[in-house]
Amino acid sequence: MGATDSQDGVAAVGSETCRVAPAALPGELRHGPSRRFLVDEGLPESAADLDFTVLWEDGELKAFDDDRRLFAIGETDYCGTAVVLDGVSGEVYLACREAGEIRRDVLATGLSALAGLIREMESLSAGPDETAYDGRYGPAVVAEVVEGAERRMRAVDPGLFEPGTPVAHWGTSLLVRSLRWGARPGEPGGLAYAFGPELIEDLAVLGGEGRVRRFRPEELPAGLTHGPTRRLLTELGLPLDGEIFGACEEPLLTMGEAHPETFSDDASAGAEAAPADRAYQRDFFAIGWWPHDLVIALDGATGRLELPDWYDDGEPHAYLNRDLSALLYALWAYERMRAEWYRWEYDGSGDGEAWQVFDPQALLHSRVDAMVEAVDPQAFDTPEHSWRSLAEDGHTGGLLA
DSSP, X not given: OOXXXXXXXXXXXXXXXXXXXXXXXXXXXXXXXXXXXXXXXXXXXXXXXXXXXXXXXXXXXXXXXXXXXXXXXXXXXXXXXXXXXXXXXXXXXXXXXXXXXXXXXXXESSHHHXXXXXXXXXXXXXXXXXXXXXXXXXXXHHHHHHHHXXXXXXXXXXXXXXXXXXXXXXXXXXXXXXXGGGOEEOOTTSOSEEOOXXXXXXXXXXXXSXXXXXXXXXXXXXXXXXXXXXXXXXXXXXXXXSTTTTTOOSSOOBHHHHOXXXXXXXXXXXXXXXXXXXXXGGGSEEEEEETTTEEEEEOTTTOOXXXXXXXSXXXXXXXXXXXXXXXXXXHHHHHHHHHHHHHHHHOOOGGGGGOSSOOHHHHHHHHHHHHHHXXXXXXXXXXXXXXXXXXXXXXXXXXXX
16 A cells, blocks of 8 residues: 555555544644654554554544543454553553443553564564574574563563563564474475474473384384485474374384275275275375374375375365474474463463453464464365364364364
8 A cells, every 4th residue: 555645634654654644633632752653653554463554544543432531543453452542641552342341451651662562573573584593493492582572572661561560462472473483494305394303392292291202214114215204203203192193103004004994905895995086195104193083194205294085075185284394393383372372261370360351362363374374385275175174163163272
């Protein structure tokens, strides 16, 4: 959207910033620094899980309360909760009306601080580059990213982070962005992602008791010729105790060996026999279990992961993930977000008790699909692809519920 001036006096400047013309500022907004900021600096249209397009869509700042002290300047883009400005103090809040009362959580001590916090979040949105943290990646680096961002955010808005103040929104938004530092893209000809054993160990803790199964080279079948996959299984391993790899066959068996009744060549096997278009999976390796009682089939030559068509209906799509590294990284990011989801589902202690409006689960729910999809976009290509099917399952409530 280019620079435009509406008749109501709100300007959308460039493609990202919305400013308010002086004539559009209500007289009740008496806080001088806020008036100057809205006119001279403005706020981004959408950033840091917040949306400020109301600044140019409505043409004027509208009062949020009957006393005309609070003014709506935006909303969250995960549940539509209002972002409001206190026209007297200049503080910014998440706010909602409930049973005739206005409930609110402080978001920033002022508009300038809010803009600084947004910039910090957006600086993390692109993810790591080769120079960030000396090119390191993994759970320990994720912790460093969070610690460093929190330190800079405190410097931006020290009043917000005073001891005892329940800080809404920013911690959850930061958690989601920090997960990009879990792994980096792999090298050409190798696995989709590169990461160390720490990610597997962390995933094992998230899903169980922390046990990891690393194969000895002689334990891997000769038919598993994909070198990068062999190295992953021997050097990094698979997390045990979880739902995916906890029941994988030892030693690794082909799909035909592990499920002979399904991949039988006997015509009398009837409906239990694999359909012709996936009969080739007979020579793949049964590496783990997927929802709906489906085995994860590993192509020993390419490292590609597929699902069988055991219900003879063409679904799910055969493609699951590009390789084990993509599946493991997606599972790690998902499990990190799910752990945070369940922390608020079953343990409302800590700052959560003091929050009046902020819903961390709503933010997590709105971001998990995109986070997992970014790891392996092809896994979300169509509604028949299993990852996307699980994400859009209305009966279960999506990936995190």
